[in-house]
Amino acid sequence: MTLHRGRGFASINYPIGxxxxxDPSQALVHSNPDGKFMVALSSIDLGQGMKSVTRQIAAETLGIxxxxxYVDTADSDTGPHCMGSFASRGTHRVGNAVIAAAREARSVMMEAAAQxxxxxxxxxxxxxxxNIHVKGAPSKSITTAAACGAAQFKQGRTVSGRGIFLVPLSDVDPDTGEMTPVTCFAHAAMVVDIDVDDETGEVTVIEMNSAYEVGRALNPRLVEQQLIGGAWMGMSHALWETTEPYYPDRxxxxxxxxxxxxxxxxxxxxxxxxxxxxxAPDGPFGGKGPGEMCANPVLPAVANAVFNAVGVRIDExxxxxxxxxxxxxxxxxxxPQPKW
Amino acid sequence: MIEFRKEYFADERDDNLNEIGKPTQRQDMLGHVTGRSPYFDDHLFDGLLHLKCLRSPHHHARIRSVDTSEAERMPGVKKVIRARDVPLNLNTLLSLMDFGLDDEPMLADKKVCYVGEPVVAVVAETERACFDAIAKIRVDYEVLPHVLDVEEAIKPGAPSVNPTYPTNTFLYHEKYDHQKLRFGDVEAALRQADHVVEGRYQMSPIEQAPTETCGAIAAPETNNRFVVYTSTQALFFSLGTAAKMLKVSSNRLHFIGGTVGGGFGGKVDSIHEPMAILGCMLTGKPVRYAWDREEEMQVGAPRGAERWYITDGVMNDGRIIARKFIGYFDSGAYTRLSSYAIIKGTGHLPGPYTIPNVSSDVYCVFTNRTPATAMRGFGITGVDFSIEAHMDKVASKIGMNPIELRILNSYRDGDMKAHRRLAKNTALIECCQVVAEKAKWKIGSEYKAMSSLKGGGGERALIPAHTAIDQKGMVRGSGTSSFGYQPQPYVPSTPTFPSTPAFPSVPAYTPAASSSPAPGAPERRPAENAPTPSSTYNPTPSQPATPVEQRPAVNRFSSISGLRRR
Structure with missing residues (x-):
């Protein structure tokens, strides 16, 4: 038995949305009388952090x-329409809708404060x-709580906002495939080191090194969780997973x-x-969406590493x-092939 | 383990924001780590009924008859549901976006097209009672020839899988049996290339493998509505699908979701919500429909298999001057979302590289297997595997450093892409450089000096003066009203009810005797438009089976971009 070390490379880009x-998404934002805000969505938090990232986006936009x-998701009676959580669209589409809604609510809050x-x-x-204060004069200020309270109890204003984000539907030319697929792309490159056991055929992943370009990392912890988990999924796709091991036979x-x-x-x-x-120029604070693409470079990088280790191309x-x-x-x- | 390389693109960011860029703990963390976050399956109503399906044991078979009489007499059984009980027993998911034709029944009626296709649903007091009743259902199948391989399925004479698409391919733009991409003249460029590199790649079907299997619980709500707790990834997708197939107005459905035990694309198909609501309508009781693990793995739609053929024309210096794709997506028996993924995949070609001549033909093929659906990277993961495995072959062929090959061919800001839009906001070169440095994979200094921001545009921004166009795969009769057909939706023998909410004065639906509320139990009133429950199914085997291929021609079809405009 001999273990053969191999290393493989792959680089990819990934369309967002x-x-x-x-595929529109909507958001509603409103304030309680004490300046505490709710964001109502029908978008789904799959564990990817939809609630958290939209919460940060809302807070940043509102300036609080x-x-x-707090973000409430996924009740069709209260949350306005959203296409759903797929296609790496959550951060980009819903984030932009939340910005629009939060801006509208903020403008009412600021008008109330000004009054x-x-x-x-x-x-x-x-x-x-x-706090809200006059630019350059921090002492002339009012709390957001007082501004929202005054808006509702004295001025009769709703501190609320509606938002929608829609990338208009693109045509596709049937003959050339001309189209506008998406508005931005994420990027990644990956080096995988493996061992191949030439007696058992087993492939062991030794180490992965990667660079992921994700637009702005809106929450670095959530980005980290996505990238680590997603890369494991890519490794799993490369070496283990299938519902039909002898496809197309079932x-x-x-x-x-x-x-x-x-x-x-x-x-x-x-x-x-x-x-x-x-x-991304049209991403919420530049965010793209690392969710799906983090798995993709691992599959070919592992296949390429197997070739590098033992000279065998596994294309299935x-x-x-x-x-x-x-x-x-x-x-x-x-x-074994030359090592890089 | 993770580092943020803030020096890259620093002048394009303001890093001094209050909340953005902060590692704030997620809002729902406490509930998750203490096991208190509510999932759909935590809503176990008193008197909750369960729903399970009898599934096809055959890849492809005509249903001659179904006898459920014994099953209906089994203890605990509240309702046996057949195709004819479904108000609109034909749907395609993307009809909500006006894309494609309705092609998939909730319950098979005349034939089954894959192993595991649901034929009869049983609602009973326990799952065990459902299974015991299912064991007593007798279905007489006439086994039909089947096809499992995508390239076999599109050969003349192959068994016809899906009655809506009798030639086993989705129809694109009312015109072609595949999605085309044409940019420049690939064949001419291949003739000029120093080397031609060919490859064939196969992406396997993969299970989304969520910890929580797909499911929904539907219960009658006051005011003539239904509340539905669901694991869906797309609340309004599932709500819209349920409203359509059950012919109820959308605002009579109250969907609640939002906490999902893993999705990965496997929870967009909206299978469980309509079925659970239908069970609820027909019994007046809360109904739970969820997959067990075997159903999740073999009946639930996986990431579909994809087969790609790639041919590259490459010069001795590493420049790729032509790339040709032929792709086959295995959609399984029905469309679900594969037709959409193919357009997405096509828009992605030829990968993140600037190649002056690109062509692609991608087919959405129907085979007698579990329908495929979305999974993380849908439409992209399979072709990225193929492209990047192929890039490695190209590098070997010409003896080039694989990372240098990528950087050399990488797209840059201002380059024209094969789908005829300019690239912007690119960053592939920088990712390659950073990972080479991290992994100590040596690349030449000229490659270290390259940038996504420089060297793009100019000549590289031009659309080729000549693009080779062809009419291959044009479907006979396409572009006219004579192509294709919309199979007639199943019309229940009972009248369909108006989809507008009815007033309480409308005569109340009377549940079947077996499902009457217990004395003293609060009255649950199912929807007025629920089909009348029938206690026996009367098959009509005396009529000769009509070959599905001979359905009447009709029709409207998907249009530009495949998205039908009204």
């Missing part, structure tokens, strides 16, 4: 602390800590997690990530020990 557009905002302070609303700024289809193969904790490889942030996923052994046999033994 539903292809061709035409994040603790002063209380007897100044022009254009001269007012928020400090992000719960035999041996797994029916539970004993038969459906995925990496266990011992198979997880160290992953060193660098995040680059090139803000997943790269099972059976395929590796058959591949090695077909070329008359492992043929």
């Amino acid at each position: 539903m292809n061709l557009g035409g 602390p994040v603790e002063d905002v 209380e302070l007897e100044v022009n609303p254009d001269d007012l700024v928020t400090d992000g800590k719960g 035999i041996h289809g797994p029916v539970d997690f004993n038969e459906y193969l995925m990496p266990g904790p011992g198979d997880i490889a160290p992953h060193h990530i660098s995040v680059l942030e090139r803000p 996923l997943p790269i099972t020990p059976e395929k590796v052994l058959r591949g090695i046999a077909a070329i008359g033994g492992p043929q």
Whole structure:
């Protein structure tokens, strides 16, 4: 038995949002009388952090602390329409809708504050800590709580806002495929190091190094969670997972997690990530959406590393020990390739 | 483990915002880590009924008859649901965006097209009672020839899988049996290339594998509405689909979701909500419909298989001057979302590279397997695997450093893309450079000096003077009203009710005796427009089966961009 070390590379870009557009999302924002805000959405938090990222976006736009905002999702009676959580559209589409709604609510809050302070609303700024003051004159100020209270109890204004974000639907030319697929792309590059056991055909991922460009990282912790989890999924797609192991034959289809193969904790490889942030011009504060694309470079990088290790091209996923052994046999033994 | 390389594109950002860019803990974290976040399955109503389906054991078969009489007499059984009980038993998910034709029934009626296709649904007091009743249902199938391979399925004479698309391909733009991309003249460029590199790639079907299987619980609400707790990834998608198939107005449905135990694309198909609501309508009781793990893995739609053929023309210096794709998406028996993913994949070609001649033909193919649907990276992951495995072959062929090959061919700001829009906001080169440095993979100094911001545009911004266009795959009769057909929706034998909310004075629907509320139980009044429950199903086997291929021609079809405009 010999272990053969190999390394593979892949780079990708990823379209953000539903292809061709035409996928609106809406948001409603309103304030309680004490300046605490609610954001109402029908968007779904899959665990990716929809509630959290829209909460930060709302707080940033309103100019108030994040603790002063809560996001309610996924009740069709109260949340306005959203296409859903897929196609890496949540941050981009819903984030922009929340910005629009929060801006409208903020403008009412600022007008109310201006009336209380007897100044022009254009001269007012928020400090992000719960205060509104005259630009350059911090002492002439009112709390956001007092402004919202005055709006509702004295001035008869609703401190609320509506927002929608829609990328207009693109046509597709049937003959050339000319179209506007999306408005921005995320990017990634990945190097994977593996060992291939030429007796068992097993591939072990030793280390992953990556660079992901995600637009602005709106919440670096959420970005990190997405990238780490997503890359593991990519590794799993490359080496383990399928519902039809002998596709297109339907035999041996797994029916539970004993038969459906995925990496266990011992198979997880160290992953060193660098995040680059090139803000998308039309993204919410430049955000794109790291959710889907983080898995994609891992699949080809692993396949390329297998070739580098033993000289076998596995062009059908997943790269099972059976395929590796058959591949090695077909070329008359492992043929390690030059190392980079 | 993770680092933020703030020096890149720093002049394009304001890094001094109050909340954006902060590692704020997620709002719902406390509920998750203490196990208190409510999921759909935490709404276990008193008297909750369960729904399970009898599923096809065959890849492809005509249903000659179904006998449910014994099942209906089984203890605990409240209702046996057949195709004819579904108000509108034909749908396609993207009809909500006016894309494609209705092609998939909630319950199979005349034939089954894949192993696992639901034929009969049983609502009973326990899941065990559902399974016991299902075991007593007798279905007489006439097994039909089937096809499982995409390239076999589009050969003449292949078994016709999906009655709405009898030639086993989705129809694009009322015109072609595939989605085209044409940019420059690939064949001419391949002749001029120093090397031609070919490859064939196969992406496997993959399970989304959420911890929480897909499901929904529907219950009658006051004021003639239904409340639905669901694991959906797309609340209004599922709500709209339910409203359409059940012919109820959307505002009589109160959908609540929002906490999902893993989605990954597998929870957009809106299978469970309409079925659970229908069960609720027909029994007047809360009904739960959820998949077990086996159903999740073998009946629930996976990431579809994709097969790609790539041919590159490359010069000795590493410049790729031509790239040709032929792709086959295995949609399974019905469309779901594969037709959409193909346009998305086409817009993505030829990957993040500037190549002056690109062509692609991608087919959405129907086969006798579980329908495919969305999964993380839908329409992109499979082709990215193919492109990047192929790039590695190109590098080997010409003996070039694989990272240098990518940087050399990388798209840059201002370049024209194959879908004829200018690239902007690009960052591939920088990602390649950073990862090379991290992994200590040596690249030449000239490649370290390249930038996404420089060297693009100019000549690279031009659309080729000549693009080779062809009419291959034009569908006979396309572009006219004679192509295709809209299969007639199943019309229940009972009258359909108006979709507008009815007033309480409308005669109340009377549940079947077996599902009468217990004495003293609060009265639950199902929708007035629920189909009348029938206690027995009367098959009509005496009529000769009509070949589905001979349905009457009609029709309207998807248009420009595949998105039908009204």
